[in-house]
Each structure stands twice: as structure tokens, then as C-alpha cells.
Amino acid sequence: MSxxxxxxxxxxxAELVRTKEVSPVEIMRAHLDRIATVDPRVNAIVTVVDGALDAAKAAEQAVMSSDALGPLHGVPFTVKDSIDTAGVLTQRGSPLFQGRVPDTDATSVARMKAAGGILLAKTNLPEFSYWIESDNLLSGRSNNxxxxxxxPGGSSxxxxxxxxxxxxxxGLGTDLAISVRGPAAQTGITSMKATHGRVPMTxxxxxxxxxxxxxxxxxxxVRDIALAFSLLAGPDGQDAFATSTAAFDAGIGRQPYRQLRVGWMVGPGFGPVDPEVVAxxxxxxxxxxxxxxxxxxxxxPALERxxxxxxFxxxxxxxxxxxxxQATAGRRPDELYKMAKTMLSLPDTSMDDFIDAEQAVERLRDGYADYxxxxDALITHVLPIPAHKHGVEEFTIDGxxxxxxxxxxxxxPLNLTGLPGLAMRFGTSKEGLPISVQIVGKWQAExxxxxxxxxxxxxxxVRGLRPAL
Structure with a gap:
């Protein structure tokens, strides 16, 4: 049963909890035991929430009392450690924020809790959510x-x-350029970066x-992504980008009113791609x-121009x-990891280059609008290669x-343009590693x-495959 x-x-x-086939306490204990058994090798968890089991007991009592139950009632969830969690350490992968405990939940966390979800743990990331590997001076390196x-990728x-x-x-991750879709592809799970502003960043x-x-x-x-998105989307009155009130329809199981039209591409415009990924x-x-x-x-064509x-x-x-x-002012160099040092050392972009880049974003948006x-949708790769060895910073891809x-x-490109994209596994490399695809839609077309x-x-x-840990 475990x-x-x-x-x-x-x-x-959530269905098992509602029908009283499994209690929230059983679910929570199973996950706490799994963390204790597996995480010493994986190092994905940075903080286990002290009150998680007590919250599960309260959720069980609500079920037994026939209280109204939310769509995630009694279900554990985890959160990347850059996302604020009230009363729980949120240290952003940096000694600069060691011991930091927020007073309030991020909007996304509050919405998961309001649906009945129980915060189980915080998860590892690169310093400040800035790199394609999850490694830092505070909590070390995560493994696939x-x-x-x-x-397992970065930054989520x-x-x-x-x-x-x-x-x-x-769980919840954040995405600046790759960071929920790339890690999902490297570990064979599913994730979605919605249209920019659909989910508040507060x-x-x-x-x-x-x-x-x-x-x-x-x-x-996929249905879990749809459920979570339906809970997370919508303005919160604090993030000015989060203004969309468009009704959300998961679209799962419905019959389209006309034949769907889908294109696929792996380039040009994305850089080199491994033949296994292309296939x-x-x-x-x-x-x-x-x-x-x-x-x-x-x-x-806009991606080629x-x-x-x-x-970016x-x-x-x-x-x-x-x-x-601002974050590093007055701090010693030995308190900073790779990406903070790199970012601070980079030369400033000239104003002419900055303006040209701004105009390029508009050209990219126009190119996608034309497409x-x-x-109705576009299928691409997420990553040009499967999960790579730790510490590699240069790759030979298709020569x-x-x-x-x-x-x-x-x-x-989806971060620059604000388009939504979903990552899901659809293949396996010759070394037994997940290979995923990215499904892209027009704005607001989640x-x-x-x-x-x-x-x-x-x-x-590859449905149902799981790692042998």
C-alpha cells in the first residue's frame, strides 16, 4: 500500500482521502518515511515541516467530521526554497539568507493550502534560483x-x-528561463509554465x-498540473503582472470543435539538438x-533572426x-557561490544593445503570433540532451x-514572450534517462x-516508469 x-x-x-479509503495521516507518514529512506542519497529536501504530521491529523479529523473538503484535502505538497512559506525556513539556497523565516506565505503557497494541501517540505535549488544545477553552499548538491x-536540473x-x-x-517551482520545465525533463515528471502573469509571483x-x-x-x-493551475491562477491584488481573469478550462477529455493543428520543430533557432531528442x-x-x-x-523565422x-x-x-x-552588499566573497559571483562580474549591456534586445523580444512575440x-500548439524539445553529469559546463551536441x-x-523563448509551455516525458535515452517534449500554446491557451x-x-x-531507488 505504501x-x-x-x-x-x-x-x-485526494480521491482516496474523500472516500475514506486512505487517511491523510497514512499519506503523510508514507512520505515522511520515504524522505528519511531516500533523501540522504538524493538531497532534494532542505527542510521538513515540523507540523506536517499534526496538519495531517487535523485533516483526518475534518474528513471524519464530514467537513467541506478542498480539492487537495489531506494531500502533501512541497515547495522550492525560494518561495516564501509562513513560519518555515526560506533560505533561497544562500548563506546570506540562512535562518530566514517569512511571516507570510507566497500567494501560490496560500492557494495550495486553501485547497486543502499540506505543506510537507522545502526543496533544494541553486543559489538565488540561478543556474541549471541545484547546488549551493548552504544545502549542497541535489542528485537525479x-x-x-x-x-536533476535547475533551478527547481x-x-x-x-x-x-x-x-x-x-509541488511548486519557479521558472526564469528553464527552471520548471528543464528539471521536469531531466527527471521525467510533468510541469507547466503558464502564460506570464497567470499565476502571481507575490x-x-x-x-x-x-x-x-x-x-x-x-x-x-497532466491532470495534477491542470488541477494545480486551476487553483493557482488569477490576480491577487499585489502582483501587477497578474491581471488575467480569463476563465480556465483544463480541456482534458473534451472534444475540440474542429481538428487541432499542431506543428513540431527542433530548430533552427534553438541551437544544436541530440538525435535521440529529435527522434x-x-x-x-x-x-x-x-x-x-x-x-x-x-x-x-523569427527564432532564426x-x-x-x-x-535574454x-x-x-x-x-x-x-x-x-542589493542582496550581496557588504558580504564576504566566501559567502557567495558561483552564479552570484558570475552575475556581478559580467559587463553591463550597452544601451544600444539593450534597446535592440527589447525590440528583438517584440519581433519574437510577433513571430509566435504569426505561427x-x-x-493551435507547437511541440519542441525541452532540453537538447538528457540529464547530464554533475559539473559539466560544456557539451558537444550533434557535433x-x-x-x-x-x-x-x-x-x-517562452519566458521572453510570455507564452505557456508544458514539459512531459515521452521517451528514454539509450542510457535509460528520461527524454521530454515541450508543448507550447498561444497566450492564455493553457x-x-x-x-x-x-x-x-x-x-x-513511458507512462508509469519510475526510478529504482
Whole structure:
């Protein structure tokens, strides 16, 4: 029964609680035991919430008293340690914030709790959520449950590893350029970065700038992502980007009123891609034809004109350096890890380059708008390679040598443009590692990409696979 609990999705666990087949206390104890057994090798968890078991007992009493139950009643969830949690350590992966305990929950955490979810633990990340590996001076390096010598990604790598390893059924991460989708791809789970502003960033560092930042759900099923998003979306009166009140429709199981049109691409415009990854993207696209979806290979010329990763770098260095300077003012160099030192050492972008990059973002948005005037969704890769070994900062991909930032080639365009994207596994490398695809939709079209993802999930060749820990 313990394995059934640990690898059931959050939707199933909530159903078992409502029908009194399993108690919230059983669920919580199973996950606490799993953390104690597995996490010493994975190092995904940085703080276990002291009152989690007591909260489960209170949730059990509510069930027995026939109280009204929320859609996640009695279900544990975990949260990346950059997201504020009231009364629980939130240290942002840095000795600079060691011992920091917020007074209030981030909006996203408060909404998960309001739905009946129980905060179980906080998860590891790179310093300040800034890198593609989850490693820092405060809580060390997280490992990939599929191969402990490899990374679970960054910056939400602790979250992805915890969910993949059965230590959590569902959780929250943040995404600036890759950080919920990349880690999900490296560990074989599912995640979604919604349209920018759909989910408030209130209670997440940095407060400014945040025009490219997102908070998003991470889980093991598409329906869990849809459920979490339905709870998280909507303005909170504090994040001025979060203004959309558009009704949300998960789209799962519904029949479209016309044939869906989906394109797929792995470039040009994303950088080099490993042939195994290309084959997985094509296989996912072809699989949709079984559902009567029109599918064809496409290109987006705007991505070839303006390389999104270069555009992002020129903009974001200028935007983020003030936040880094403020956070690190007066601190000793030995208190800073790799990315803070790197960010502070980078030269400022010239004003001409900054303005050109701003205009490039508009060209990219226009290019995607043109594409989505003809298609409902786009399928790409998430990462150009499967999960890599720890500490590697240069890769040879399909004969081309690139630095580690190129892993963001297919994800960062969505942060620049604000488009929604969902990552889900659809393949396996020759080394037994997950390979995922990214499903992209037009602005506010989360229901469409969730629908497409549910079709792929139903026929996925890797459904139900789990790491052997």
C-alpha cells in the first residue's frame, strides 16, 4: 500500500482521502518515511515541516467530521526554497539568507493550502534560483533519482527530484528561463509554465524585476498540473503582472470543435539538438495523428533572426544586477557561490544593445503570433540532451560544442514572450534517462496545451516508469 500511496498522483490521493479509503495521516507518514529512506542519497529536501504530521491529523479529523473538503484535502505538497512559506525556513539556497523565516506565505503557497494541501517540505535549488544545477553552499548538491551521478536540473531541481523519487506527489517551482520545465525533463515528471502573469509571483525573490519570472506546478500527471493551475491562477491584488481573469478550462477529455493543428520543430533557432531528442519530438508529434490531429514539421523565422538566448542574456544581466548587488552588499566573497559571483562580474549591456534586445523580444512575440494564427500548439524539445553529469559546463551536441547556457535554447523563448509551455516525458535515452517534449500554446491557451498533453499521456510509451531507488 505504501508504494501505491507514494506513486499515486495528487488527484488520486485526494480521491482516496474523500472516500475514506486512505487517511491523510497514512499519506503523510508514507512520505515522511520515504524522505528519511531516500533523501540522504538524493538531497532534494532542505527542510521538513515540523507540523506536517499534526496538519495531517487535523485533516483526518475534518474528513471524519464530514467537513467541506478542498480539492487537495489531506494531500502533501512541497515547495522550492525560494518561495516564501509562513513560519518555515526560506533560505533561497544562500548563506546570506540562512535562518530566514517569512511571516507570510507566497500567494501560490496560500492557494495550495486553501485547497486543502499540506505543506510537507522545502526543496533544494541553486543559489538565488540561478543556474541549471541545484547546488549551493548552504544545502549542497541535489542528485537525479534516475542516476545519482547526474543533475536533476535547475533551478527547481530539488523539487523535480523529490517528485520523481516519490518523496512528494506535487509541488511548486519557479521558472526564469528553464527552471520548471528543464528539471521536469531531466527527471521525467510533468510541469507547466503558464502564460506570464497567470499565476502571481507575490512572495518570491526577487520582487523586481519579474517580467520573465513564473511560478508553476510540478507533478507526475497532466491532470495534477491542470488541477494545480486551476487553483493557482488569477490576480491577487499585489502582483501587477497578474491581471488575467480569463476563465480556465483544463480541456482534458473534451472534444475540440474542429481538428487541432499542431506543428513540431527542433530548430533552427534553438541551437544544436541530440538525435535521440529529435527522434522523441518527432515520435510525440506523430503519435498525435492517432487522435485525428493535423501534424506537420514547421519553422518560425523569427527564432532564426533573433537567437532568444542571446536576447535574454543582454536584457537580464542589466535587469538583475541591481538585485544581486542589493542582496550581496557588504558580504564576504566566501559567502557567495558561483552564479552570484558570475552575475556581478559580467559587463553591463550597452544601451544600444539593450534597446535592440527589447525590440528583438517584440519581433519574437510577433513571430509566435504569426505561427499561432495558423496552428493551435507547437511541440519542441525541452532540453537538447538528457540529464547530464554533475559539473559539466560544456557539451558537444550533434557535433557542435556549446556552453551549458545552450540547454535553455528551447525554453527561454517562452519566458521572453510570455507564452505557456508544458514539459512531459515521452521517451528514454539509450542510457535509460528520461527524454521530454515541450508543448507550447498561444497566450492564455493553457487549456489547449493541457488537452494535447493529455492525449500524449494516454498513449505515452513511458507512462508509469519510475526510478529504482
Amino acid at each position: 508504494d501505491d500511496i507514494l506513486f499515486s498522483d495528487a488527484t488520486k490521493l 533519482p534516475w542516476d545519482l551521478t547526474r543533475t 531541481g530539488g523539487e523535480s527530484a523529490a517528485i520523481a523519487a516519490g518523496m512528494s506527489p506535487i 512572495g518570491i525573490w526577487p520582487r523586481a524585476p519579474r517580467r520573465f519570472w513564473h511560478v508553476g506546478p510540478m507533478a507526475r500527471s 522523441t519530438v518527432k515520435a510525440a508529434a506523430d503519435a498525435l495523428k492517432q487522435w485525428g490531429v493535423f501534424v506537420e514539421q514547421v519553422g518560425i 533573433d537567437f532568444a538566448l542571446d536576447v 542574456n543582454r536584457l537580464h544581466v542589466m535587469e538583475m544586477k541591481p538585485a544581486f548587488r 499561432f494564427s495558423r496552428y 557542435q560544442t556549446v556552453d551549458a547556457t545552450y540547454l535553455q535554447g528551447a525554453t527561454v 487549456s489547449t496545451i493541457l488537452h494535447v498533453a493529455s492525449l500524449l499521456e494516454a498513449i505515452s510509451p
